[in-house]
Amino acid sequence: MRRSHISVHRAMLTLSLIAAVIAATNTLSANAQIVVAHFMAQNAFSYSQQDWTNDINTAKATGIDGFALNIALPDYEVDRVATAFVAAENTNFKLFFSFDMSRSWQQSDIVSLVATHASSPAMLTYNGGVLVSTFEGEGNGNDFWAAIKTSLANEGIKITFAPAFISFRDPSQTGTLLSSFPSIDGFFNWWSWPNDVDTTLTTDTDIAYRDAAHSRGGPYIMSVSPWQFKDIDQNNAWVELGDTLWKYRWEQAIQDVKPDIIEIITWNDYAESHYIGDINPNVDLGTAAPNYVNGFPHAAWRIIAQYYISWYKTGNAPTVTNDVVVFCFPADAVFAMSLLSSPATISLDIGSTHAQFDAGVGAAIGSVNFPVEDSQIPFIQIIRNGQTVKSMHGSVFVTNSCSWYNFNPFVGVVQ
Template identity: 55%
Template sequence: MRSATSILAIAMGAACLRAAHAADVFAHFMVQNSYSYEQSDWENDITTAAGIGIDGFAYDYEVGQLVTAFSVAEQLGFKLFFSFDMSYSWSSDDMVALVQNYSTSSASYKWNGDILVSTYSGETYGESFWADFKSTLAGEGITISLAPAFTSYRDPDDADSLMSNFTSINGFFNWWSWPADVDANLTTATDLAYQAIVKSDRTGPYIMAVSPWQFKNLNTTDNDWVEYSDTLWHYLQAIQDVQPDIVEIVTWNDYAESHYIGDINPKVNLGTYAPNYVPKFTHGAWRNVAQFFISWYKNGTEPTDDQVVFWYRVWPKDTVCCCSLEPRNYEFPEDAIFAIALLSEPATIQMNIGSSASSWDAPAGHSIGSVPFPTEDAQIPRCGRGLCEH
């Protein structure tokens, strides 16, 4: 199965509302995909992100690009905060040095006057590691607000134990923006439980993750999966139910996991297997949807808009390719084209593909529909030289 998405947008005019805001939106930036970046690449990514209302990037770990990234962000009024990928080996001293070096940058994002620091994972390092990290920085005159994504904390019933086990953390980032290996839509249960405990006990931000997709196919038994994502980008509406302090889009540029909303930078080395399902699959139109919901989140009013954005996988889920293993949950995706309508007034949306047709009565605002793949199409990729051709 090849579950990469192809996205097209039919734009019929847009008029998103703009105003001062009291909420911030970040996109998770995989800095290991910026090894070959020059200043112009940073300028392009930051300008594109800011253009849809994103306030900054959560920056994971590539030290070699820090100077350029912060310099460009300072020039463009963009924000950055460290989100340490703790699945790699980190020493507290190295992390302290990085935060300290950029603590005075105008691009360093602050939560209530304190430098925000987040993570991917890191609970296995233990409470003493994080307490020492914070106290060492405090000894240097730097106060941080620590809001990690401790990824083993997903069950709503574990929210209390998170706080009792980690007394040093100030907030929390719920990384889980996809369903957990189930053929069902994501719910807000985890967000609401952890948000409640943060607000009752700590002073840091509650960060809610949102994501458009989750698919990875790197030809290994433990690294090939797809989560139910067909309507996941419409889950952006849940921001209104949760009202988090910060929204973090996962991701701007994680190409291998297929949830990137930034443009594909041709300089990036995609490795061995991601080139089979990333090149030419532009996800830029997902930014149209993001802009709509970001504006709503920041301004408190659903925007007036008129556009339809649609996306689809280019192969049926039962397609067998000669070059990779069957990804976990391959049976979850539907063989269909999906569309989000963002409308200023009610309309009937008609979708047709071959002999397959579908329609729905769309209200003003946002709604979603789909049309199945036509059964008469033999949509089977050609395989050659061990790789499936596009």
């Protein structure tokens, strides 16, 4: 839940234990289900082509088809995305622009940037048009976007416009969206976390805006995110309910919504703690974010993503060949998500507190409350037929005090 000031009873560090490699396809076909990840281009200031190639290869190994390049300003980012397109062309990877309209953009700058890369074989297209998205932008009005489409059309470039107009979240507003913006072709629903409430996210918004997007030809882009936490200053401090989000949001997408494109939020937005890419040590994180980002890798989340990406693309839950348990918590409990090859009991101990749950094949989740004792570390076991198959202690202690309120998950691996 978003709060202007965060108070917690414990230091919030997340412990994850993962051991699995799940195959997923990376090749796009005409009717393929597409998975992309939101990439903050402003964090690429120090990037060389090799940095881009490294990120692209890591994403492809996860089953991700492309990056949505969140570009904030027509500054150094223009040169960096040019390098990104070269790297993507060399690796059969897709890119498209997601203009960050919380900043000031001139129509001419948007037209120029799209036109520069429209013919690249790495540019992601949809319904015969270059895919263009946004973060915000509804405040610019329909005429702003219609003029951009016209200018590009005059250059022989058709675009498929699927923005994230974030003020449109209420399902009842779809009619207003369509009547106010005849220029849009599809829609990107940015909201992949509960609406600042202590309840899980529903699919009401997804289904309403999916249907609205399809009435225009689409695509409907559904966001999936593992987390949301930020602690920069008193105006930028919040945490959303995310204990089970990385499981149920994927399953909502696969089983209920069936979107045209899934966009993972994010690959590298470190300050909001939902990055699934590796932390590039050359990226300038500012002064506050390093307090809760440095030393908190999220690479193991990608193993969970592999499982669901494969399921989304093939329509069938993949066979799990190794056992996985993932731990995370912004509440006073440790939540355990398992991916199992066969049924087992997941045993959770921390201090004097014990819990366990029976998990079947595939994904399951359970939790154990924090103990009364200070400075305790979780102990996790996978028990099958009365025998411990795998076990491991967590990597950090849960304590009663902390120097910086930290709800950013620490994700470790056992294999």
